[in-house]
Amino acid sequence: MKLQPEHGVSWVAYFFLMAIFVLACIAANKYLLWIIIILANTISILSIVRSISYIKKVMKHQKDTKLQRIFFEKNGGDMLIERLSGAGSSNIDVKIFTEDDMKEATNGYDESRILGHQGGQGTVYKGILPDNSIVAVKKTRLGDNNQVEQFINEVLELSQINHKNVVKLLGCCRETEVPLLVYEFITSSTLFDHLHGSCMFASSLTWEHRLKIAIEVAGAIAYLHSAASIPIIHRDVKTENILLDENLTAKIADFGGSKLMPMDKEQFTAMVQDTLGYLDPEYYTTWLLNEKSDVYSFGVVLMELISGQKALCFERPETSKHLVSYFVSATKENRLHEIIDDQVLNEDNQSEIQDAARIAVECTRLMGEERPSMKEVVAELETLRVKTTKHKWSDQYPEESGHLLGSNIVFAQGHTSSRGYDSIKNVATFDIEAGR
Template sequence: MVPVVLDWAVGNQRCNEAKKNLTSFACKANSHCYDFDNGPGYRCNCSQGYEGNPYSPNGCSDIDECVISSPSPCNITCQNLPGTYNCSCPEGYEGDGRTDGSGCSPIPNSNNIPPLIKIALGISIGVSVLLLGGSWLYCGFRQRNIINLREKFFQQNGGIMLQQQLSMREGSVQYAKIFTAEDLEKATNNYHESRILGQGGQGTVYKGVLADTTVVAIKKAKVAEQSQSQIEQFINEVIILSQVNHRNVVKLLGCCLETQVPLLVYEFITNGTLYDHIHTVGGTTSMSWENRLRIATETAAALSYLHSAASTPIIHRDVKSTNILLDDNYVAKVSDFGSSRLIPMDQTQLTTLVQGTLGYLDPEYFQTSQLTERSDVYSFGVVLVELLTSKKAISFDRPEAERNLAMYFISAMKEDCLFEIVDEQVINDAKADQLKEVASLTNRCLRVKGDERPTMKEVAMELEGLRMMEKNSWLNDKKNLEETQYLLGDQLSNAYGGGTSMSNSTAYDSIANNAMTPFHSGR
């Protein structure tokens, strides 16, 4: 029944001596040693912030002040640390964050953005940077692929060969320009459909405006595989055509070889095609006979030049009214050389795959595949019939016997029914003798055998002669003759027999043989 107090200590050593022998030292982790105050030995106690048995093998364990303390020792954010804890304030606030201290208070003049919003903003900015970086990398790879592809097409289409040819001709006044794909994409607004001028079997023609404001026509051919020989021929044609300098031939300005098929760049002609003017929607046209004859003469002169005056003879191969363009003054311009062929100087014909337009195609070429200069003569003959009759080369709206205009014309000539098929305005404008001469020339152009057709040079000379006779027809007019007598005297008048006109054959021979200079008004 007497109270008992147990007073004890570990060993007989003080703390300093006991710590030297770690194997026998009784104070374990997270504890501290203190000397026994009632004799020898020492005791152990858990360090501040820890609890448990300091003598157990694992020692004392940490106290989580953020959890066990109530209320929380921190105003907003409490972070447990080994043996202690930490209080913090969010961004935009200041203080020690403790409930028993200064706590947290807003920093003056700071933007107090809630943490969630800041996190969202950070994520958004990060994602945006990733997207922009990815897009930049994609565009870079894509642009590089485009550049590589253009270089590949440039080589496939004979770009190196063309550059070599052009470098050899640097001293020449006329030469082709090599355009980049980017130049022509900008010129056509990326080949927008509103820029389309026309479409055909060879491809599509676009209107383009170059960086120097030059208006051009850009022909984009249909995709087709090309052999090495075809590439060499194309390059040769570009070189030849770029040097063709004739007022009645559409000028080839250059080409682009950075696309799958080459693009050709021509001068832009403003007034449409001959087909548009003689085959109007209403079926009538206001084109005078004088303009028709002049257009025929200019077209024949251009084809004659290509056949005989160009450095290498060129067969157009697709002469038709849609390939004869007219400028603002109705001057004819032969265009579209997509089917053209160059004739070597030692050859007069080529064996080719038959190509042309129904209604204009030379029947001999169709049967034999032998392409000659006379094939263009036949096609031009069909254009002459169009100018005479204002009818289309082929029309399934007409009776069967009249569907093919060339055959219908030949039949009318045999039956002496020329004036029944000639356009009414042409009959009113032209003289009968002159119409018969043009019709006779047309008939010869349309002969089945090519050898029986005139050459293009002969056709051009004869048309020029007929046109000069038309221009100088005032000599046959009595009123003009009297005026001539008054101005020039009786001597000139008597030389022409006092009003007797020259015969057609005499006038033509004079022009053909002596290159007679055209007369102009005596005034």
């Protein structure tokens, strides 16, 4: 609005009258002048401080934004966006989070939000997103900056995995010094807790539970090795990385050691130290981990399920500190009963447990080429589950089971054993590829 002349005159008159009023007050009270001076100086100082604070805040925001942009470019953020917007990306479900999203979700990476053990691969935080959904935020350690494209390829690959026994990768953040990975959050305990943890889990796993968990874990690893479009090696299969939900359904977690996260020598050494007892012995001569390395680690997990003992325990005698050597020698010397968990062994399942022990020993052979593939392991474990189910059913219905057993004998006489095995293997393979 344009100020009219009469408005200007009225404002001048107003200020003139106010000046006369102030001067009259000062004449009447000599302290009023000092009060006005002090108030004026105070207001000026506060205004200056506030202005400086605002300028610093603006400068910090600009610096943070610039740094976020540098990290985003260094970590391949632009490449990731380009890949997501390109052809063939319609089936890729991965979200790109900002650094502010992650700070808010983890309450500034508060220590109280840390989940479980901090291993050689970094720290996992419980995060709460704005929609109140809960996620697990993986803050990895510094890696090889020359393998950004490989990292992005594998992020896109893992984001497409939708296996019921694999913790799903939801997205990542590229604006931090090292990329953050965001996974689905599983309200659960670990297999380690159930086997070796607090008393509340001590007697919760029957042999049927343990065999089911073994099959689910084996199936998930087999899926990663073969059913995914590119083979994914976990490299850190152990009981601490196997989550169990309220229904005792197993989910493989923590891909921090997988091919998803490139590592330098120091990081890999930290991972090795954190995986003692599970690490493929061939690594010490080849310095390489492959699919058969996961097979070895799974074999150790299977030994833990059978024995209820830790993979590495310095409280045991020198010759039995490593569960693998202890387990293998007990098997060869027909002393397996000495290390089988008393909570699972009974007259009905001795044969199944012995077969499971044989599979575990095969998985932990020194030479990787002599170990079975994970698909073969799944097939053999599925065979054990059929036996276990049959025994349990025959105990409840002895007359019917006798008739069924006779039918099976006649069937077996007309078919080779290899055909029966192939049938089971095909079923197991179908389950692996479905995975959901």
